[in-house]
Amino acid sequence: MKLKLAFLVATALIAAPSFAAAQEKGGVINVATIGEPPTLDPMASTADLVGIVTQHIFETLYTFDKGWKTVPLLAESLPEISADGKTYVIKLRSGIKFHDGSDMASDDVVASLNRWVKVASRGKQAASFLDKIEATDASTVTITLKQPYAPLVSLLAFNNSAAIILPAEKQDEPMKEFIGTGPYMLKERKADQYIQLARFDGYKSRGGEADGYGGARHQYLDEIRFVPVPDANTRVEAAVSGQYDYIDQLPVESFAKVEGSSTVEPVVLKPFGYPVFVFNTAEGVAKDVAMRKAIRQALSMEDMLAAAFGSTDFYALDGNIYPKNFVWSTDAGVEGNYNVADPDGAKEAAKAAGYDGEKPIRILTSRQYEFHYKMAQVAAEYLKLAGFKVDMQVVDWATLTQRRADKGLWDIYITHSPFLPEPALIGSLAPSSPGWWDTPLRKQTVEAFSAEADPAKRLALWADVQKAMYEEIPYMKIGDFNAVAAKKKTIEGVEAAPWPYFWNASIKK
Incomplete structure (x- = not known):
């Protein structure tokens, strides 16, 4: 493809x-x-x-x-x-x-x-x-x-x-x-x-x-x-001072500082990928798809992206899993389900789903990717406006990858992915991946897509998979973003x- x-x-x-x-x-x-x-x-x-x-x-x-x-x-x-x-x-x-x-x-x-x-x-x-x-x-x-x-x-x-x-x-x-x-x-x-x-x-x-x-x-x-x-600001200072030869995952707001350095230069990948909120569909508050829909209804993807990346030079509001310059791009399932930002409506939807405000939404995130943490902060405020109790658990990335494997410890974890050349590589499509999306609709759509060899037919079948993802919400795409790193000018x-x-x-x- x-x-x-x-x-x-x-x-x-x-x-x-x-x-x-x-x-x-x-x-x-x-x-x-x-x-x-x-x-x-x-x-x-x-x-x-x-x-x-x-x-x-x-x-x-x-x-x-x-x-x-x-x-x-x-x-x-x-x-x-x-x-x-x-x-x-x-x-x-x-x-x-x-x-x-x-x-x-x-x-x-x-x-x-x-x-x-x-x-x-x-x-x-x-x-x-x-x-x-x-x-x-x-x-x-x-x-x-x-x-x-x-x-x-x-x-x-x-x-x-x-x-x-x-x-x-x-x-x-x-x-x-x-x-x-x-x-x-x-x-x-x-x-x-x-x-x-x-x-x-x-x-x-x-x-x-x-x-x-x-x-x-x-x-x-x-x-x-x-x-x-681990600390993003320390990575920025280390980049500008020339302490390291290559510095990965810099906050986008450091771009001008890095660009002005005499020893290092920015390395930008545009577009890089997309941040996602992965839901625990196996246990906890988010097990109920109606609750997942209420959570999504509450959130402003636009505000989360703005908090995380500042300038639209570094992000784009886009609900398609793949952006428009990919052959895989489709808007199937997106309309009415992305960037809704309706806390009042979400409060009613959560109440109808049986939420009483007692159990917290446990959000697992890390500051090693500072943009994850900033999005989590904005999400927490919107969820509180919608009447949800929020427990934000901020841990190092290694701990996060360990905790997400335990179905009893979280409801949402925040991660990101580059745009992958083959949609079947998306981890959340596998029922064994943390999130554990395993429903008849997943099986039907993902297996039909995976079994088809004809490229044109696979495009239509991928649209069915994306529509199923918006219907059952194993994860939420927040938007598109560019990645910034830095390298010494002496490195070829x-x-x-x-x-x-x-x-x-x-x-x-």
Whole structure:
């Protein structure tokens, strides 16, 4: 599925310029992140922070190029798919080594994909479609499906809840040894201080030019250090002072300050993605869809976006899950259900749903993403106007990702997502994802969309899924926003990307 030209121009992951020969080898860069990742097992988490770090250590069979097309990574080529869409034959690259020196073979891939189906939320999403995964020979894996499943290759390419390839004998749950095939390997982790990655000298890059997450992955740097800097204002000051080489997730109001710096420059991805309020549909106050509708009716998306991002240079009011410059954009279900901002009507709707004002709406959020917290503050005030009792729980991001897995601890948690190249990658569509949306309507619409291979038919079926999401509200999209980061002017080979990567980065001498 191709994205429209406007999107590619605005947000494409641009391949590093062809100055590779001039890039210097050596050096260490320090990357300031929003906090400490809850795990280094990318199968076990959907947190972007986990994917940002671990994509340097572990690799998948496929990945995405600068135009968001799936391209081979550990696979030799795209899979051969049978005419009935049920058999995928995957040829593996030869000469790939794990960080422990062992060679990658088909038995490693089979063991890893079986672990992914068991451990990863997106693996579980695919599990019901899978019949068997087997090694045809030492360099070939065959996946047989019970029925066609169009998103499979995109799921295998995604670095979030990722289908990483591990040695067959290193499949522990939870992961004990962090052995991948990536260009960098884990050297040391000191909790709340840094995660230190060192160049893997046995790495075998693909040939050709760098192409988004695909193509060549150069190892110019000796080491990459990811340093947790949870406070947003501290990240801004660290950026301006040149304390770090790359600083992720800066508040948009810091743009002018960063732009005026002599040592760093802003990195802007426009549009980046969308903030969302995810509902607990399994337990608590939000279990009742009528209550979820009352909560949505109370809220002003426009006021939340203004509080979070300040200027419309950095946000857009838009209820479509995908914005208009995506081929997936549809307004199905949006009219009358987005940016209603009617606390009085919401109060009546909540009362009709049986709400007596006693049980609080537990909102789980974090200040490590400052815009999450600002939206939570505005939401709390609107909900209070609608007669809701509000319990806002502000925790660090690692704690949030742990708490959201417990059905008894929250009613809404606040997160965000980049615009993903395949809608089936949206976590909340999987009933195993925190929120636990699992209804006949979800099953009917999502499975029909996932089983259809024809691109034109998939567009119409995606509209049905979005309409179902507005009807049953597993989550609420707040709007579109742009992301701001910063990098030192001496750093080359780093481009704006939803999950920044540094295997092509170098330090200008």
